Amino acid sequence: MRKTYLGLTGAVAISAMLAAASPVWAQQQSPVLDAAVESGELPPVAERLPSNPLVVDGESVGKYGGTWRMGMRGGGDNGIIVKTVAYEGLVRFDHEWKTVLPNLAESWEVSPDAKEYTFKLRDGVKWSDGTPFTTEDIAFTVEIYKDPNYAAGSWIDSTTNPLTLDVIDELTFKFTFEKPNGMFLENIAGTDGLHITSLQKKYCGQFYPKYNENADADAQAAGFTNWALYLQDRCSWGFETIRFSNPDLPVLYGWVIDQPLNANAARLTWKRNPYYWKTDSEGNQLPYIDNLDMRVSESIEELTLLALNGEIDFQERHIATTVNKPLFFDGQEQGDYHLGEVIPSSSNTLVLQFNMNHDDPVKRELYQNKDFRVGLSHAIDRQEIIDVVFTGQGEPFQVAPRPESEFYDEELAKQYTEFDPDLAAQHLDAAGLTEMNGDGIRLMSNGQPAKITVDVISALRPEWIDILEIMQLQFQAAGIQLELNNIDRTLFYDKRPGNDFDAQIWAGDGGIEAIQDPRYYFPFSDESVWAYKWVQWYNGTKPEIAEEPVDWAKEQMALYDQVKAEADPAKRGELFRQVLAITKEQFPVIGVSLMPNSYSIIRNNLRNAPESMFNAWLFPTPSPMDPVTWYFE
């Protein structure tokens, strides 16, 4: 039996019916396009829209016009573009980050073994240059992603679970995976899905030798060594920053580039895409807002002042720090904005990961000892840290799914979080750290004092150092010496394959998207620093240093393989809870406190913008909150 997901929301169905019933319903467009249509430069809006446009409604029907101003951090900040403009994949998430909805694909079918995915594209969708978007573009994208000269990498050219593409007709195609891929839809509803809809065959094909035999000569004429570098410059993959420095690249976004991004750009600006394929339920072509203006600034101070001055219309990224919150709160009246709620996907302010694969056998044994970690966890006075560093925001929390997540488990989140020096001492004694030296530091089994050097990148989150300095005193009281090693990001990453660290610090990713990013729940990816060599055994990128994991980790890996193969979300959840049960039992990493909510700056005349939203990379808000339906009053 095949399950069919008819990709139609209620609104789409109703509007499709209405549109069929009342053909007099004229489709509307922004007045800025009127002149171009009258002069014949652009076809009329009805011809630009697909026969079945995707209908997206905000709380209220908007009016056209205006510029949404925001700030980019320096030139390399493609994140903000993904989070505002570039989130247009085959499918998308709903506002609650729960359900997968149709986007460029109108409907899809999944085979029961979760190996075959058949998609039907929306008929009549056009790229921003007016060329139809068809399966040819999909086929071209798969083809060049699989070309080793094109340095893109994603699920499209994955070697662990390779896919093949069958083009059925102009609008229908099928992906067949070698192994079951139950979470495929959820994966491509996130940022990963932007790869497959990022390249147009007509434009990008001209840089590819297969479709243009002079590609190499053209590249050299343009000053590039070979066609591959030229192709990557003109048609970079997915959401690479360099894509946004080419205003000629056709896209499927709501806005197209006006002033491109480059190393000297003071701003990146966008104008509306006349071929955008979404409308509201009254048939008005989206987006409502005509232009986007992204100030390129290396200066957080400038961005903060712009927001305070009411010169930013909606933004959370970069400026919404804990320290700035009182400032923004007080400035609401003067700047004519208000603060919205932003729920981070991150579960924890700080994750302490001990290197369970340490080269030193004494340390390895100690770090793998659960009593050691439990003892240290009890030695942390979390409330003190919350009060001092986070002005009381947050609560003691382990590295666990957040309360907003379907996988929230109070016991997992709260175990060993109470501050109890006696209990800490008991556990540390049980871990074999019974002897002490004259400085009150416990001795390891080799007679050396228990000193942990912890790597941290304070440039990334300045509060990490504040937390660690408090923890240092608290650990000292428990007889463990903590040494802070504040280093550069590159060195931080280099130390992992070199296995040259006791412990590393990061934030608690996977608080909401637990099932997609379980890096702290079991050795899942290269980011599971606490078990780097075990990860290599499972699926890592450096098999030459792989080490066979302990049994419980192997059990989790086997369970997660089943999760990946399961197409039914309910069964998948059940399996993943079993993974988390082992996490709870084994307690691999130590957390400090629940990441407090952040906030967004919302100008008071901006309508339909979310008063509350999640913030994550896989759910790149505010994009999934449909900024194309926002408008200015």
Next chain:
Amino acid sequence: MGLARCCPTLDPHLPLDGGGWEGVNPQKNRIFGRPKSMVQFIIRRLIAMILTLFAISIVAFAIIQLPPGDYLTTYIASLSSTGEQVDPRVIANLREQYGLGEPFYVQYFKWIGGILTGNFGQSFEWKRPVTELIWGRLGNSMLLEGMAVITMWLIALPIGIYAAVRKYSLGDYLATVGGFLGLAVPNFFFALILMYLAYTWFGVTLGGLFSPGFENARWSLPRIWDFLSHAWAPILVLSMAGTAELIRILRANLLDELKKPYVVTARAKGLPEWRVILKYPVRLAMNPLVSTIGWLLPALVSGSVIVSVVLNLPTAGPMLLRSLTTQDMYLAGAIILLLSVLTVIGTVISDILLALIDPRIRYGGK
């Protein structure tokens, strides 16, 4: 002697090359023998300049390579911090395309060989030839910092002269207090204070060099006006510490000179007081100012990086900082090398100027 030597020890921004400025020191010239004429003097300076540049290029390239990893490891690290993950095969392909796996000396000779033919290489981050990226930025830097230097001199010269001539007067004390404050307050902090005051008092956001409409416009009177209405803040900030320093140096030097017998003689001969001061002692007291022209640019560029970041100025400083943190090595290398070239050229110019205004240096004597 004391004059020419005073400033190197006072100035915290030592130049990149240790050799250039020492040419103003007559003793140093003994290495080359005593120059016979101005032309010989200049030729010697030029030869020294080329050798210095060659040495700088090696040092610059080595420094850029010092941090662990390369552009691609930085790239992976920055992606990971946003939760993004990169396929290692992508990285392997890119590393090959960029030629990052090659040994140091191969990379260096490719780089320097390219530069001799005018090719500074590609910026990894922007996938563009470096030469396309840097000129606008360097131009902005030179414009802004040139204006800062002029402002600095315009303010510092009269105040310094006044403070020396009217030693221990109220005005001297005010200039001294102001000077020490200017020296003590870090530039970036002054910039932050200015930004905050502009926001609270005038509701203006200071930042950048142009209003949105003028960023990509051609130069015209309104654009110049727009530029000036933005540029006053960075010019003020950038010139502050330098002004304070110049006042102190000028005052100290002039005080030395004013006591000398030739001043007394000039007075005794009945020259008007302003002429006595301006014609001889001020000219000599300017000596250290002229000898440091060459370092103004690098000092301002390196000293202004944080200010430029805080005020979001499109100058070379932030680009250098960013290219160093992302290990975009050809971009960073080009900026460092060009700054060094400018420094060395500046030093040669100041050597020549010094030789012109100070006969002791011209003839390499004592």
